[in-house]
Amino acid sequence: MARVFPTLGYQTIIFFLFSCCLISLVFGESYGYARTIDKKFFGLKEEKRSHFRVYWHDIYSGSNPTAVAIVQPHNNSSTMFGFLSMIDDPLTEGPELNSKLVGKAQGFYGSASQEENGLIVIMNFVFMEGKYNGSTLTILGRNKVFLPVREMPVIGGSGLFRFARGYVKARTIKFNQTNGDATVEYNIYVLHY
Ligand SMILES: *[C@@H]1O[C@H](CO)[C@@H](O)[C@H](O)[C@H]1NC(C)=O
Ligand SMILES: *[C@@H]1O[C@H](CO)[C@@H](O)[C@H](O)[C@H]1NC(C)=O
Ligand SMILES: *[C@@H]1O[C@H](CO)[C@@H](O)[C@H](O)[C@H]1NC(C)=O
Ligand SMILES: *[C@@H]1O[C@H](CO)[C@@H](O)[C@H](O)[C@H]1NC(C)=O
Secondary structure, three states: OOOHHHHHHHHHHHHHHHHHHHHHHHHOOOOOOOOOOOHHHHOOOOOEEEEEEEEEEEOOOOOOOOEEEEEOOOOOOOOOOOOEEEEEEEEEOOOOOOOOEEEEEEEEEEEOOOOOOOEEEEEEEEEOOHHHOOOEEEEEEEEOOOOOEEEEEEEEEEHHHOOOEEEEEEEEEEEOOOOOOEEEEEEEEEEEO
């Protein structure tokens, strides 16, 4: 008896190892709803590094605002904690609003800090020009709006920006404290295929 069990154990281990190998050879890493696929499937070429510079116009004033406050702050503290604005802001090639439109910044931002000015920003840059027309970049990050330059991550993208990752540097060019209108220069640094 003493000899049988060690032998059985050994055979059992071999059997399991073999059947696992066989299953993964035949099915890959497959679970019915999930599978691994070859990188050729994506048709990816060399990874590129791109820099874009656009001007973002947040317009609260006038009869055609591109930014609207959708949730009021929870109290009137200086950080306006809790406020939310929805935006559909033009992105232009130059700093003037009437310069060439290259896309839109669609999303929302709000005050997520009770102690200092810190916004949570969630937006898609939807490009409308040239070969990037229809492609999007998604930016999600923290924006301490009164710093001269703020950095936020680019967490993904679509179209020509599939698998994109990177960051933006945002620098306020103009800000009207009376009506809230702002122009911000966005330098976008992104890795994509
Ligand atoms: C904040 O201030 C405005 C204007 O003074 C007032 O109308 C509003 O009710 C205040 N909001 C809160 C939450 O206290
Ligand atoms: C606003 O609300 C925050 C969080 O509840 C509180 O800490 C703060 O003291 C309030 N500020 C004012 C001006 O009421
Ligand atoms: C961008 O694509 C849209 C929809 O495909 C098209 O209507 C529009 O004319 C294009 N714009 C430019 C500048 O190519
Ligand atoms: C700021 O906004 C106010 C109110 O809309 C306006 O009267 C003023 O001219 C604006 N300032 C600048 C520098 O555009």
